[in-house]
Amino acid sequence: MNNLFKDKDGNLVQIHSVQFAAQGGGPLLTVSGDQFAETFEPAEWPGYRLVNVSGDWLDDDVKIPAYWNGTYWNGWVTPMFTGAGIALLAALMPETVSFDGAEGGVLAVHDLDSGDVTVIEPSEIEVDGKPVKVWSFDGWCWDLAE
Template structure:
């Protein structure tokens, strides 16, 4: 094989690889096909997404329809963020799906609703949301003695008091997430008792 042919093949491979690579996206869920596959509308184009890490029963299998209903209740007609893991062999995008939600907690002032993303995960029956800078700033405003947010640097510190007099401070490291093509930091405050707000 000549070096020119190798060079051309390398370019073709690079172009194919880049076009097939993963890129996070967000949009509205317009269809739930079964318990692990949805269509997300992005720029007026539906993108089929297979949920990463989930293997739900097919519609014809036992509990298949229940699985589809459960997923529909979580995501149908809602804005979602898809952390794209690339295509599967059928051309669907494989992705971790985060629902755009509002959360609250018993210890927050009544009516407080903090914007966040949630992927359906729980800790001791409480949800585990990811907060954008806007959301974490709201948490810090409601709890200024517990959560510290420096908007300029993006640093978040949380006072941890397990109730035994051992007070500590830990830093919440941001995770870079892509929303509508823009890289933004999101934050998770672990082991707090969050619940979905109505």
């Protein structure tokens, strides 16, 4: 492995070790730059596919449609919800989730303990070469639902 790099000003730096963890969480590991290069190769982020997700706070038979690219956060799936999925969540959890799809899709999450309201802006993902408007809930623990 070439362990010599330069910054934008031309200053040289040398890699002595690399720290990494499994995508989605896990222990932080440290290896030499050469060992890392011998073991790993660059990877592309996986594409999104339609799945159903649920959370342990929802009834067992509830399945929320969402897009997912196979990545995790602390062992939990990281779904991206369309307006239809968010509208379903808002119907199931009206005290916690409010959604106004008519006004550009404003999603608000209400913390019942603190009274805080978090507004979540949409983002855009690509599915089958087309842009899709989605929302995500940072810090929520989702599972795949069969």
